[in-house]
Amino acid sequence: MDWKTLIRPEIVQLKAYTVDRKGVRIRLNANESPYPLPESVRRRVLAALETTEFHRYPDPEAKALREVIGEWIGVAENALLLGNGSDELIQIIATTFGEEGGVVLFPEPTFEVYRIAALTLGERPYGIPLTDDWDLPFPEILEAIRRLHPRVIFLSYPNNPTGNCFTREKIEQILQESSGIVVLDEAYFPFSQKTFLPSLGQYDHLLILRTLSKIGMAGLRVGILIGHPALVAEINKVRAPYNVNALSQVAARVILEEWPLIEPQIAQIVAERDRLYRKLQTIPHLTVYPSEANFFLLQCARGGAALWEHLMAEGILVRRYPDHPMLKEMLRVTVGQPEENEVLCQAIHRFCSQE
Incomplete structure (x- = not known):
């Protein structure tokens, strides 16, 4: 028997997510925080983990952590659902509201997991190219909503990988026009301070995603879904049992309880950004797009692929998109610590200044 014939064609076309870190000394590819936990917070986490019962399953509802997150964000505990990173929550949303052949709509370029989630579930991903200044294309999106009636619309806000926040009035219009679920992925809210959280009371089909991964807790893999409690209760039926492990529940709770010690790191990242x-902007032959996140999208007139190879040769890892038609010659660079950013700028300048 040839087991390969059992794999769906759309899965065969996908590529697994891998990162080659060999020889890398500066990692600016994953939009993580460049700062470790303050030592006092780290000690508190380790002390809390000592009392964790490793032989027991974790709290399936992550109640203690949801209470802390609810107080931190300013929403009721029953408006929250936690996941193993936002990736799992995106998959859960697509599972809950999608159907075979149903449309999942998003602008492009954007976070690739929206497309992957739809494909793996047999749904129909439908991407609409952004404008030249990376904003939502109107009236194209409204026309697609009226014609295709998408089950789910994903909007990254700020958008990954372009770094900008879409025009708020356009998003409001999408919320008013859509009969499906609209997901605002606010993974980079800590750096933009722009949110649709106050709109949850106005739109019961609105979901908001947040994450702890960009603010110093990427290794814990804790994603946050926020929505109307009745809607969240239905989505919770699809969540896998014990999806947030005990270590992450304990560590994230302790870290958020020490938020006044973590918050200054975000201000440092914004200032460094x-x-x-x-x-x-001073480097010749380089275009850098404005960002409200913790990363930049770059375009080099001398070739993005060649620049990526040059940076790798110098031990600097950034993100590239060789398979995306709109991003083939572009690179995404995470804001690092000041000394890392200096090394990056010097390396880019050497490449772009070559005769």
């Missing part, structure tokens, strides 16, 4: 933007 603005400084790095000004410095990158």
Whole structure:
């Protein structure tokens, strides 16, 4: 028997997510925080983990962590659902509301997991190219909503990988036009401080995603879904049992309880982002797009693939998109610590200044 014939064609066409870290000394590819936990917080986490019962399953509802997150965000505990990173929550949303052949709509380029989730579930991913300034294309999106009646619409806000927040009025219009679920992925909210959270009371088909991965807890894999409690209760039926492990539940709770010690790191990243933007703008043959997140999208006139190879040779890992038609010659660079950003700028300048 040839087991390969059992794999769906759309799965065969996908590529597994892999990262080659060999020889890398500076990692600016994954939009993680460049700062480790403050030592006092780290000690508190380790102390809390000592009392964790490893022989028992974790709390399936992650109640203690949801209470802390609810207080931190400012929403009721029953408006929250936690996942093993936002990736799992995106999969859960697509499972709950999708159907075979049903349309999942999103702009492009954007976070690739929206497309992957739809494909793996036999749904129909439908991407609409962004405008030249990376904003939502109107009236194309409204026409697609009226014609295709998408089951789910995903909007990354700020958008990954372009870094910008879409025009708010356009998103409001999408919420008013859509009869399906609209998901605002606010993974980078800590850096933009722009949110649709106050709109949850107005739109019962709105879901908001947040994450702890961008603010120093990427290794814990804790994603956050926020929505109307009745809607969240239905989505919770699809969640796998014990999906957030005991270590992550304990560590995330302790870290968030020490939020006043973590928050200054976000301010540092924002300040460094603005400084790095000004410095990158001075490099010849380089286009850097404005960002409200913790990363930049770059385009080099001398070739993005060649620049990526040059940076790798110098031990600097950034993100590239060789298979995306709109991003083939572009790179996404995470804001690192000041000294890392200096090394990055020097390496890019050497490449772009070559005769």
